Amino acid sequence: MPTVDDVPARLLLGSGPSPVPERILTALAHPTVGHLDPAFGALQDDVAALLRATMRTSNKVTFPLSATGSGGMQAMVDTLIAPGERVVVGVHGAFGGRMADALGRAGADVVKVEAEWGRALDRDALISAAADPSTRALFVVHGETSTGVAQPLDGLADAIHAHDGLFLVDCVTSLAGHPLDLDAAGVDAAFSGTQKCLNVPPGLAPFTVGDRGLTRLQRRSWYFDLQAMVDYWFADGPRAYHHTAPINMIYALHEGLRIVEEEGLEARWARHARAHEALRSAFSVLGFERFAPDGEQLHSLLAVSVPEGIDEAAVRGALLREDGIEVSGGLGPFAGRAWRIGVMGAGANPEPQERLVRATAQKLSRPPGDEQAAVRALEEGWAA
Ligand SMILES: Cc1ncc(COP(=O)(O)O)c(C=O)c1O
Numbered sequence: 001m002p003t004v005d006d007v008p009a010r011l012l013l014g015s016g017p018s019p020v021p022e023r024i025l026t027a028l029a030h031p032t033v034g035h036l037d038p039a040f041g042a043l044q045d046d047v048a049a050l051l052r053a054t055m056r057t058s059n060k061v062t063f064p065l066s067a068t069g070s071g072g073m074q075a076m077v078d079t080l081i082a083p084g085e086r087v088v089v090g091v092h093g094a095f096g097g098r099m100a101d102a103l104g105r106a107g108a109d110v111v112k113v114e115a116e117w118g119r120a121l122d123r124d125a126l127i128s129a130a131a132d133p134s135t136r137a138l139f140v141v142h143g144e145t146s147t148g149v150a151q152p153l154d155g156l157a158d159a160i161h162a163h164d165g166l167f168l169v170d171c172v173t174s175l176a177g178h179p180l181d182l183d184a185a186g187v188d189a190a191f192s193g194t195q196k197c198l199n200v201p202p203g204l205a206p207f208t209v210g211d212r213g214l215t216r217l218q219r220r221s222w223y224f225d226l227q228a229m230v231d232y233w234f235a236d237g238p239r240a241y242h243h244t245a246p247i248n249m250i251y252a253l254h255e256g257l258r259i260v261e262e263e264g265l266e267a268r269w270a271r272h273a274r275a276h277e278a279l280r281s282a283f284s285v286l287g288f289e290r291f292a293p294d295g296e297q298l299h300s301l302l303a304v305s306v307p308e309g310i311d312e313a314a315v316r317g318a319l320l321r322e323d324g325i326e327v328s329g330g331l332g333p334f335a336g337r338a339w340r341i342g343v344m345g346a347g348a349n350p351e352p353q354e355r356l357v358r359a360t361a362q363k364l365s366r367p368p369g370d371e372q373a374a375v376r377a378l379e380e381g382w383a384a
Pocket residue numbers: 015016068069070071095141143144145146170172173193202203
């Protein structure tokens with residue numbers, strides 16, 4: 001019978017989960033306490049404060065939902081959108097498509113604004129769709145993990161706020177890796193995930209909602225009843241039980257957020273930008289070219305085309321089996337022709353990147369000169 005010891009350690013450089021530092025694993029293993037224990041309550045308050053700082057928001061209701069990133073998306077749909085409401089959804093990859101699907105299933109009147117895979121959405125197209133006064137919300141994915149594209153958020157909020165609609169954002173892959181200031185961008189609600197740039201295992205969805213959203217609260221969903229969660233996370237008196245909080249995951253998130261605070265958010269963003277460009281140069285030497293044009297790249301995820309004639313799945317499989325390194329393949333139209341390489345938190349560092357670059361060059365049977373040139377490009381990128 002297998003045990004966890006049969007599952008090998010991996011270097012996680014795919015689309016997520018990302019490498020989990022020892023400090024976070026240690027926090028995860030800390031003795032479990034009760035979800036109403038006052039000592040745990042003090043930690044919850046600190047998690048909320050650290051999350052606000054990381055998301056750059058002053059929203060009181062900022063906390064981790066007990067769900068993965070998709071649960072954050074579902075909570076946004078179930079709590080902020082009523083059936084029949086017109087919602088404009090930016091679709092420039094798989095995750096915008098998922099939101100359109102979730103909203104459609106919830107009975108919203110979904111209006112898609114689309115861009116080709118590998119490009120950002122056209123701001124004017126989003127603005128003109130959102131400007132229709134019947135539009136109750138505008139949703140975009142800030143960091144599209146399927147394409148490695150970052151969607152600029154500036155200039156969008158006014159179009160939807162003009163008629164009191166909500167500006168909603170998925171920041172699963174961008175949070176703590178790519179520059180993001182939710183309050184400055186006028187975002188009313190956003191969800192994220194723990195397994196990307198925070199380097200915490202998957203299982204929680206950091207979530208925030210401001211006053212405009214709170215006036216629109218829907219209570220259709222029993223599990224995603226935001227009011228019940230507010231009564232647990234932000235009660236003036238005793239915290240009210242709704243569901244048993246995943247205590248140890250919250251320990252882990254606390255440690256992950258402390259690491260972000262110690263590094264400094266802006267220094268962390270700068271490190272991700274440098275790591276992204278360094279890895280991009282190294283992979284370019286090996287014939288892999290980034291899809292996103294300059295200025296549209298998501299720092300935390302490098303999506304590159306695989307050179308002609310290479311069986312990308314076979315090479316990825318060999319990297320995992322023989323080198324213990326995970327990278328991700330393409331989704332949708334990118335399937336079979338793209339690699340998606342995570343540049344996330346602890347993974348956005350020279351040592352793990354060099355391991356990947358060397359192993360890839362060897363798997364492709366490139367001459368040693370190519371491997372050296374790719375490593376040199378990586379080093380120069382880091383020195384820049
Ligand atoms: C941009 C984006 N949104 C949503 C999700 C869904 O998150 P999860 O897989 O944690 O449910 C992901 C996961 O990769 C993502 O990258």
